[in-house]
Amino acid sequence: MIRVLLVDDETLLRTALASLLSLSGEIEIVAQAADGLTAVALAETCDPDVIVLDLEMPGIDGIETVRRIIAARPAQAVVMLTRHGRAGVLRMALAAGVRGFLLKSVDPTELERVIIHVHSGKRWIDAEVSAAAMTDDCPLTDRELDTLRLTTEGLSVREISTRLHLASGTIRNYLSSAMQKTGGSSRHAAARVARERGWL
Template sequence: MSAPVRVLLVDDETLLRSAIGSLLGLAPELEVVAQAEHGGRAVELAAEHRPDVVVMDLEMPVLDGVEAAERILREAPETAVLLLTRHGRPGVLKRALAAGVRGFMLKSMDAEELVRVILRLHEGRRWIDPEVSAAAMMDDNPLTEREVDVLRLTGEGLSVREMSGRLHLAGGTVRNYLSAALQKTGAESRHRAARIARERGWI
C-alpha cells in the first residue's frame, strides 16, 4: 500500500478547519500532518512539514491564500495547492493560477469530492470548480497589473513611499497608478478603491 498523501490544512475559522480536518482524517489515503490558522503560519508549516498538498482558505488574515501559495511554491514548487472559497469571484482564479495554484473549489463541496480533488492534484493534475471557471470567463477586471499591485499593497496598509520601495517605482509613478485605479473603481480614496477591487475579486 502506498504512503498516504500528506496534507497541510489552513483556515482562519477554527471550527471549520477542525471539521474539515476530521473529515479528511477519515480517508485512509490522506494524512493531515499540520493545521494553520492564517497564511503566514501556513508558509512556516509548509517549510517545516513539506506536505504533498496544501488545502487552504482563500480569504485569511496576515497573508491571503494566493499570497501564501506564492511563498510556499517559491520554496517547494512540487507542492500542490488547493484553494477553498465561498464565492467564485471573477479575477481571483486568474491570480491563483498565476501563482501556481493547481486547484480551486467552493466550500460548498462535500467531503468525498474534496478527497477526490486532493488525490487528483497529488497526481499532478488540475481541478477548477465549474462555477469558478464560469465566473473567470466573465472577468471584467479593468485594472492593469501595476494598478492591482498598488491596490493590494494599499490593502496591506503600506504608504506611497513604502509601495515605491517594494515595487521599485518612483513615488510619482505609484501615485499615477493609484489615480488610475481610483478612476476605474469610482472610489474617493485609495483605501476605498482597494476594498472595492477586493470585493469584486480583482485583487
C-alpha cells in the first residue's frame, strides 16, 4: 500500500478525495492536513510515501510547504494540485522538489495513477500546464520571481533578504530589474503585473 498524506484547506474537497482514493487497492490515506505547517509536522510523524497537497493554502503556501518538507525529507515524493497551472508556479514547484503537478480538475482515477507513478520515482506534469510552460515568455529570472513572490506576501526588503539569505542590496537590484522588465512603477506594481501575466 502507498501511504498518502492529503493536504488541502478545503475540507469538503479533501475528505471527498480521501474517500475516493481509499477505494483504491493500492493507496492508504494515513493523515490529512488543512494547512502547510500541519503538513510539515505530519510528514515527519506519519512517514508518508507520497504527499498530495494544494498550492494555495492559508499561512505558508504549497511551494513553501514543499521546500520545508524536502529540506527535512529529501526523498519525499510530492504531488501538487492547483486551480491555476501557471508556468511560473510550475517552475517554482519543480525547483522546490515536486514530482507531480496537476490541475485540481483532474479525475480521481488519473490522480491515483499519478500517485503510483511518482511513488515509483518518476515525474508527472499535466499536459496543459506543460504546454503553457513551453510557450512561456517570462523575462524574469528565478531570483526576480522569488523576490516578487515574497513582495506579494507583504514582506519588506529586509525580510525578503533574510528569507532568501541574500544581502538587502542584492534584493533591491533584483526588484529594480523586475520593475524595469515589467514596467511596474514599484515593486508591488511589478509583482501585480507578473501575477496578472501568469509568471507567479
